[in-house]
Amino acid sequence: MKETKNIIFTLDGREAEARPDETVLSVAKRLGVDIPALCHHQAVTSYGACRLCVVEVKKGKRTRIVTACIYIPADGDVVETGNERVNKLRRIILELLLARCPEVDLIRSLAGQYGVDASSRFRVSGSAGAGERCIICGLCVRVCAEVMGQHAIGYANRGGKRMIATPFETQTEDCIGCGACVFVCPTNALHLEDIGGKRVMKELYTSMPMMKCTGCGREFATEKQIEKVRHCLPAAHDKIAMCPSCRRAAFRDAAGQALI
């Protein structure tokens, strides 16, 4: 069976084995080779947006630059993850990212690591204003659509004005307020806050009602999150409208009762 045969290639001078369909980034991770990657998450399709994971691939006499999060090696490839050419490219990419998002810690520390000067020589035009944190890598868009199946976030505009937004830049019915987008965002560009009985995600124009725990009255999740859990669990238990701490207390009381 040809398609199940593993691929043998060279990674930074040593022999490496990839499962068919496995990317260079995944093999590198497994072998403890560090490749910087901002827009990659194991649970979603790779998109190659940030370009930080560039590596060099030598195939016979030809050399080219590919993104490690997408590139699937072929037998005999010689991959270099940190040679002079690769590092030079990463420095330029980091300079560009730094020009757009000078306040993002992760980008700053990567820039430092690659010896990129804190003041970028590039100037920003387009939609990015002061304090911009979004690199438009679309990880939030992909997580929301592919993993959560909600399709609440997308892109708006084109070129320099491109940005992450909900449709028509208004609150969307599709968002359940789960916060997966906030969780995966590599640059902390998205925020989630529970204030005054509402879950607010200001970058996504969203403010939605929360559910009060039937035990203590604390607001612990959005109504739509609970709806989603009910939907996913055919046999939802009776504590679904309780906060975790009241669920633990309910167990304790049940155990206590059983003893008496």
Added chain:
Amino acid sequence: MKGIIVVKVDRCLGCKSCEIACAVERSRSKVLSEAIHEHPAPPKGIWVEKGNTFVTPLQCRQCEDAPCLTVCPTHALHRDDRQSPVLIDGGLCVGCQLCVLACPFGVIRMDDDLHAIIKCDQCSQRVSDGETPACVASCLTGALEFKRIEDVLQEKKEAYLLTIERSAETREL
């Protein structure tokens, strides 16, 4: 050894040794004196639940038909088989918190500082090294025990038979 953590609720004194042992086990240093200075603070996966008259330790029950596994959209939560603990693969987790809301016991939580879902993994590493889970090892009163599932079933069977026998005696009296 495959096993489960059995809680003998009437033995718990509420001393919270298990909570501390759990956090220390999850710390980088695995030593109490150093763990207390670590940032972010090492998390715990067990709760000593105190009521007015009653206290009991509570951690993931490793449900046979685990709701958290059912709701997890990425298979970040996974297990080898129905008798093995439910484990989490942090690389696959997207932080949607469906598992937190699905758990009937309220023992899965999101640790914001660690940016990770925390749940009891029954100290898989310790157990495969032939030790008992940290909470069990730390419990001074024997309120927490680590037992093979077959043994638990056997004990239950014996206890049940005993009650039947007893009730037969009582009837004679």
